[in-house]
Amino acid sequence: MSLASVMQDESELLLSTYDRHPVLLKRGKGVFVYDSEGRKYLDFLSGIGVNALGYGHPAITRVLAKQAQSLVHTSNLFYHGFQSDLARKLTKISGMDRCFFCNSGTEAWEAALKLARAYSVLRNGMKSRWRILAIENSFHGRTFGALSTTWLKKYRGPFAPLVPGVVFVKFNDVADLESKFDDSVCAICIEPVQGEAGIYPLSQQFMNKARALATRHGALMIADEIQSGLGRTGRYFAYQHYGIVPDIVTVAKPLAAGLPLGAVLTTEKVAQCFHPGMHGTTFGGGPLACAVAIEFLNILERQKLVAHVKSEGAYFQRKLEGLARKFSIVKEVRGRGLMLAIELHSADLAKATVAAMFQHGIIINRTHDTALRFLPPYIIEHQHIDQVIAALDEIFSSFPSAGGDAPAVATKAASAERFRKSTIKGRSGI
Secondary structure (H helix, E strand, C coil): CCHHHHHHHHHHHCCCCCCCCCCCEEEEEECEEEECCCCEEEECCHHHHCCCCCECCHHHHHHHHHHHCCCCCCCCCCCCCCHHHHHHHHHHHHCCCEEEEECCHHHHHHHHHHHHHHHHHHHHHHHCCCEEEEECCCCCCCCHHHHHCCCCHHHHHHHCCCCCCEEEECCCCHHHHHHHCCCCEEEEEECCEECCCCCEECCHHHHHHHHHHHHHHCCEEEEECCCCCCCCCCCCCHHHHCCCCCCEEEECCCCCCCCCCEEEEECHHHHCCCCCCCCCCCCCCCHHHHHHHHHHHHHHHHCCHHHHHHHHHHHHHHHHHHHHHHCCCEEEEEEECCEEEEEECCHHHHHHHHHHHHHCCEECEEECCCEEEECCCCCCCHHHHHHHHHHHHHHHHCCCCCCCCCHHHHHHHHHHHHHHHHHHHHHHCC
16 A cells, blocks of 8 residues: 555545645554654654554553453443543542543533533523633634634634624633623633644633633633643643633543543533433443543553653753744744644744654644644653754754745745645546
8 A cells, every 4th residue: 555545545535624744654653653664753743632652552552452352332321341430530630520421522522512501501490591702712623512612713614604602702811701701601611721723821810710700600611621631731631730620621632542532521510410311422431442541541640641741841841942042933932741832933934844844754733823833742751852852953043044934944845745746646647
């Protein structure tokens, strides 16, 4: 199976939803993935935050093999031995009381929005409140409810009209939050660290005010920890940096070490608004995914990886800030733990840098056009960070000192794009 044949087949058979790199990945080990030509890549994106333990972790592969031999799936009409054990671990580290398991982050977010509306009906009856506040530049998923609370027009526009009742609050603007929060609101949606927006942490003042207003008006605070949760920021959950407790928390990406699994965590009070038949899922919380997720959480604890994320993240951030002092093209360094970004002064610079890093055998991506995003596996060491910093230093040095265009690096990016398009064209005859 060649790269060209796979690209040709996909061009004919799949919906055009992804702009892929012209690379056919074959295997992974530790913090590296390998393509069909045998080239090695240091993965500092970890499958967009999913492969927190890297690739081929021996404990995960053992659990996968063992459970696959006994029971992969059973419907939620029956019990199996893993959901309650996983729920116990998740509630312990989150401060919540109950869980609902599903398949993905956006599905978890849909369930959270339904919980908030159902809670309002239970609490307020016929005078149910249904307005939802979300934050500008937020991203919560691709399904209709999640998309309705997602800010960027490029995601929302083609699918309007969306779910009504969502009002957006200016990012970290306490006055705007206060002006829009009243007794008609049933929930406020927050990402403690906005991921797709370019790694923007919410301010302590904004988080405090959101929590206080939700409590005052009898609304719920929903924390989207799909990208920031389960150790990514140096705490189990990013909201724990702020000293507040939300009413509902959603998690997904790293939870089952690469298998699809999401979860909604909530308080006992909120959980009482759901009863059998109000919500459900066919595949969510199956024995294979839950068994792997339990082992994932065991590994975090056993190997003290959350503390490791905190220390490696601090080291990485210091190194990135060193680049910011050295190069005028760097506008800002942001983030927590191993959820970090460098903001560059133009989209062209960011695009060229991502392409050049790939030429160096390092995987990152850019988000919100100008932000270089880093979501490496939790198991990285100083040597991996140093490799990334050295590559960035070399790439930034190739840009004109005054900023602007990046001809040498941009040429590489253009060449890669021409190769991708010519491969498809040559195979399809178009």
